[in-house]
Amino acid sequence: MNYFEAKNVGFSYGRGGFSIKNINFAMEPGETIAVIGPNGAGKSTLMKILARLTPGYSGEIFAEGKNIKAMDSAALARVISYIPQSSEHGFDFTVEEIVSMGRRPYTGPDGKLKPVDIAAVKGAIEEIGIYEKRKAKYNELSGGEKRMVLIARAMAQATPVIFMDEPMTYLDIHHQSMLMEAIVKMNNSGKSVLLISHGINLASEYSSRVAVMKGGEFAAFGTAKECVTENIIRDVYGFENFDIADNPRTGKPNVFIGPGNNPESAAPKIAEL
Amino acid sequence: MSGARPIKMSYTRDQAMFTGFSDSTYVILPENPLRVFKIFFNGAVFISFIFFAFILRAEIITDDMGRRVEVNTPVESIVSLSPADTEIIYWLGLESHLTAVSLNCDYPLAVRGLDRVGSFLNPDIEKIAAYKPDVVISGGGIQKKIMKKLEKFKIPVLVLYPRDIDKGMVKDMTIIGGLAGDFSNVKSRIKEYIRYLKDASAAPDARQFRVYMEIWGQPVMAVGGKSFINDELKLAGGKNIFAGSKIEYPKISPEEVVKLNPDVIILLYKPEKNFKDRPYFKLTKAGENNNIYVVEDPDSVLRAGPRIPAGVKQLRDILDRAADK
């Protein structure tokens, strides 16, 4: 059974506004799908729709075989967890408290942690490697450390499907590699990850499949080799001065860009790692 | 009975004659030799000033704030911004001179037909100026700020608020009465007021009750020693338990009422239905003997105007009822 499936999903912001259409894909256990594309392509909006954070979509979405439309919020939260691109925490909760919040689908409103919950929280904290920081105030951490805490929270939530919206933003190299390691661990334990990425090359290296999004639709969907091609990159991003070559170590296609690409295009310059 | 008090006012002889209240003495200051000397000393300008002032019969009236205000008497048009002073004008029979009043002036009923020039707190300067009255009578307090503005329009403002219900009231009635010039009716009305006040008062040997007068319940505010209502109570045969307070209407702790244990409690406003159940009432002698009363017509007690004798009478009737128990 597929953990997650989207059939003909669409969404519209109202008369003549931006709209998403024809989204069809399924996620298999243990795989990572990266969604890439220029700004304004609708990636974040799509992710929120798929996580049922935005109502009013057309089409059908299935989690563990069940239509999510009618699912109880706690039940859905046991299947999909979501890590936003940025978040404002109003108050000084500790890392431990934040990660414990991830157990909400299992504890109910009163938040009382049973031994299994405590074990899950401890496990997540250790797995991610933030044990020394567990009593620190979340708001006092660096951007990278904060991101790792949210990953730990998603792990504590113990869902088969994890959504991450641009998890690499604000991360230094050290934390980027920690993050990639965490994603690999998730895949190895059978969890699927859907992530939005600005980094074409990162997406190529670490995902099993890539979805290239433009103007609210999938311009391409398949393996990195199938999607990171000259035509698709030129078409979607509007770049002219670039090359595609395989990473000698992994065999995955990487994009190398030179200067002089149309500065007016909506796509950001891809930062090389 | 009080001795002559040197008062910085100048009355015409006519006005001074009609005070007739035996307990006070008005002193007509003799021509101050220093003043005469100054007049001569300042020469022609002063002489011609006095000459013109005499022609126009401008008077210098000292109002209750001690301001010396120049008014051209007799006045034809008065604007009154104070409900109490409006009542005095009607009482003295001078309503034909009343051009406009404040929104808060509501007694007697005849006043309803008059034009309004703003409220007590917020008089309408432009409207007042448009009427070009010969004098504006103000109740003072918050109205002080409009005085300067009216003065710019060359409109004299008299601030009159009687500080007590006998001498102060007579003084203000006299001033208002004098504005219209014809004093014959006025003096009899003033004498009537004094007589009514005497009639309403309790006999000096009447039983004196210790009384708590409450002017508002939320928050609890009492009538203090400085208020003229205190004097009304005295005439009615009562002793205000908060007479020692130097404020007019102190915001007091309800426990103080229990501590001072009055014989009678009088409310000067319409309270809630079961006001007699208020704990700080029940625990006093007044509460135990059911001597808690609400004044039927609060305005006559609360307003420093010609209805004061009616207010005193109400208070005295209440104390008589208490005495009968």
Place this chain on the structure above:
Amino acid sequence: MTRRIIFYSASLLLILAVCLVFSLCIGSVPIPPGDVIKALTGGGNARMAGIINEIRLPRALFAILVGGMLSLSGAILQALLKNPLVDPFITGISSGAAFGATCAIMAGASGLVAPSMAGAALAMFIVYRISISSKTLNVTRLLLGGVMMGSFFSSLIMLLNALFSKDLVKVVFWLMGDLSNIDAGLLPYGVAASLAAIIAAVYFANDLNIMTTGEDEAKSMGVKVEFIKALYFIIAGVLTAISVALSGVIGFVGLIVPHVVRAVTGPDMRIMVPCSFLAGALFLLASDTIARTVFLPSEIPVGVITGLIGVPVFIYFMMKGRA
């Protein structure tokens, strides 16, 4: 976690009890603690017992209730709006209540509780409607709507004052807040409302914690976000409305007490709910006792004392936090 809740709550409860007995001893007529206990248990001189049981005790209990309600309301709104600078009056509900009371004062009515509740209900309804956009409660619009309605009702009050200036002093004093003359018959309602509010607020407190990290995240963890927002808005609104209806507008309690409590206990609403209530009760009881005894025979408006004490305490905790 439960241990911490019990520890903090029990400490506050103990201090509160001591302050209560102390406050019953002082007033126009000083009464020694022994006599206070006697009066409370039905004995003692009748007049003393009357003073204790009919005047001081109800007043102290109302101070406890109103202080607790305002403080809890402030704590809830600070969490809901994710802003520690919020006080319960930002919802505009207190201005609505004040408007109702002002109308009643000017109409010459003396019972102000019902008109205040009516005004508060009106304000709450309007603010709630303003805050709904595409069927969800938008917290930013709630804040804006509350501030706007607060200003609007305040302007209406000033208009009434300008037009019917006779009762200005009464309105001003009522607005300043006063615990001295509340009908003791309303105590059971106050207690019931407070208990209901505390229980409901504690039960879902963890969901409110999660919501402070972000609405989308909370939703993705299974929190029923719309329900939580509506529930806590209503709880905070009703608590504020009742407080203002009983005692006028007493400032600083709802803003300062939750802040200080949070500095000691941390932001977890499961602890903040009972502790804000108890700390607010303590604060207002102390302030009211001071307000009614320091300047005898006069009383100072209790809002003056909450400001004069509250602000320095607040600044102290703020400075300490910096270090």
